[in-house]
């Protein structure tokens with residue numbers, strides 16, 4: 001008997017055909033396997049037992065990088081094949097294939113890397129069909145070597161034999177290379193001169209040991225590396241990179257090394273060791289050997305395990321951890337080009353460890369955190385992109401341009417949404433160039449040319465202007481918080497109306513105000529704003545984000561009016577009476593002071609009132625410090641809260657501010673105040689949701705927006721809502737912050753064009 005199997009998903013460029021070849025031979029089947037548009041087609045024939053074993057193992061045992069989304073099986077007539085063969089791929093067929101993300105070096109390659117008898121012993125760019133760069137080296141389709149940066153290298157005979165042998169684990173591994181024919185590592189000093197040494201990797205490790213700062217070329221860009229246990233090195237790195245307090249990511253050899261300084265739970269270990277190798281946010285141990293400067297005044301640390309052979313060759317030299325922070329200057333995109341690294345990173349790095357395999361497309365490290373029983377993305381990039389988000393139904397092609405900060409873009413093709421890697425803050429020219437590059441690249445490798453373009457409502461966003469200037473047939477504006485909620489609905493594959501809680505820092509509201517504490521009834525085609533945090537003045541607009549004490553003044557003045565000065569909080573003096581007076585004047589006269597319902601600013605304000613808000617060196621710092629303050633102690637009573645009703649539910653902040661002030665005056669510890677504040681919010685929001693459930697007869701709640709990066713809030717609120725028997729949807733596939741916006745925009749625009 002014979003069967004034909006059609007396999008869809010990520011099944012090309014991941015070693016699927018050799019896997020099928022070997023499996024068919026094991027099951028004593030004859031036939032053919034070939035790439036088709038969108039997947040693989042397999043014809044197998046033989047006895048029933050063999051066919052059954054083949055079908056069940058195909059789904060269960062695929063190669064590690066494959067992701068099967070669909071297998072269909074049908075009976076076929078016997079063709080009388082004499083063997084099983086891999087048939088050459090048709091070019092046309094490869095156009096709709098999915099490109100795999102970059103993958104960390106695999107166990108087999110590691111074994112060879114550290115085996116003195118292997119011909120690739122110590123080869124810093126070792127890879128195979130199951131591992132190595134993919135997304136970042138592909139320039140065009142089909143995914144063949146001439147379309148990758150590896151075209152610059154001609155395989156030696158030995159490598160070519162591996163590449164052509166279906167039974168070899170390097171069969172059709174496009175980046176296949178060795179010492180004889182492939183790219184090589186070099187070590188340069190700050191002036192770009194080659195450092196005389198035997199092995200560049202060993203020499204680089206010893207420079208790190210001595211406390212030097214190195215720029216190290218990775219998969220999707222350069223890192224800045226230094227010994228994380230060396231205080232001087234860490235301090236010097238911060239000074240040179242002008243990065244004052246934002247946490248620095250570190251890399252350790254294995255989970256055992258990580259446990260010297262951080263707590264690693266079972267789920268976190270799975271994340272750390274997964275072949276996506278994200279940065280995982282872990283709880284720091286109270287006493288640990290890392291320099292305090294890694295993540296000052298922060299209970300967590302971002303950790304990843306090595307993912308390229310170069311990382312392994314460095315870390316085997318007994319470091320507890322190396323700092324591995326993005327190789328960029330202030331908010332600019334991560335640097336990918338050797339010459340650019342030499343010229344621009346010279347002000348930070350003492351030495352450069354690089355190689356001559358180009359990076360075609362930049363891709364930052366992904367960042368995840370285990371919260372409320374699931375993995376949450378803070379940043380989605382290397383290892384995950386460009387794997388698609390599967391949508392509930394097919395849509396017309398759309399390009400969505402995303403938001404301003406933490407920008408990503410999204411392209412929809414059929415029932416798949418391709419959310420790009422994190423592009424960054426679209427506030428400088430370099431990031432914008434990267435934004436355009438990514439859009440053009442994705443269009444090319446996905447073979448799409450959308451006639452619908454979606455963008456934010458904000459008239460001044462660079463992404464909005466891009467959309468206006470790149471004339472698609474249909475341009476659709478999407479409100480920021482609507483996009484947040486729809487991104488969460490899309491990844492959870494729900495469509496119908498739901499109660500959406502969209503809490504974040506800033507988004508352009510339909511009424512021209514700054515929104516960010518929004519409750520809406522949302523569906524793809526429309527939303528109804530039914531509630532929000534009551535408005536407060538935001539003196540100086542975006543300057544209030546950098547100086548959270550401004551929001552503190554704003555909330556206090558709104559609550560206590562002219563009694564303000566009697567409050568006499570300790571930080572009044574630090575900030576200076578004069579500056580506070582100016583802010584109050586701005587509020588009174590409504591000068592450069594938009595109104596905001598932002599939940600993020602509310603957190604900033606509370607942090608400011610407690611005295612944590614004199615200055616934020618990165619967005620959300622005060623709110624993060626506020627969350628980190630909380631201990632495990634029981635906080636007792638919570639604050640009074642209320643909301644006004646009518647056609648709009650307004651959550652009033654005055655009773656909460658009053659409660660916080662009373663506690664400060666009583667000398668209650670800041671950690672308790674923070675705990676009470678969080679619990680009050682949870683009680684207020686979940687209570688209001690019950691009212692809304694009755695009014696609208698809806699039981700589904702969707703949570704989205706950057707504020708839900710707050711682990712305590714997300715955990716507490718989902719628990720409270722679960723107790724009230726709500727059906728709750730949170731993010732698991734894209735970030736809850738503005739990195740998820742493009743997905744929501746895309747789905748909304750596609751639905752509008754559909755309907």
Ligand code: ZN
Nearest residue numbers: 106109128131
């Ligand atoms: Zn490998």
Ligand code: ZN
Nearest residue numbers: 156159178181
């Ligand atoms: Zn070779």
Ligand code: FE
Nearest residue numbers: 504506507738
């Ligand atoms: Fe947002």
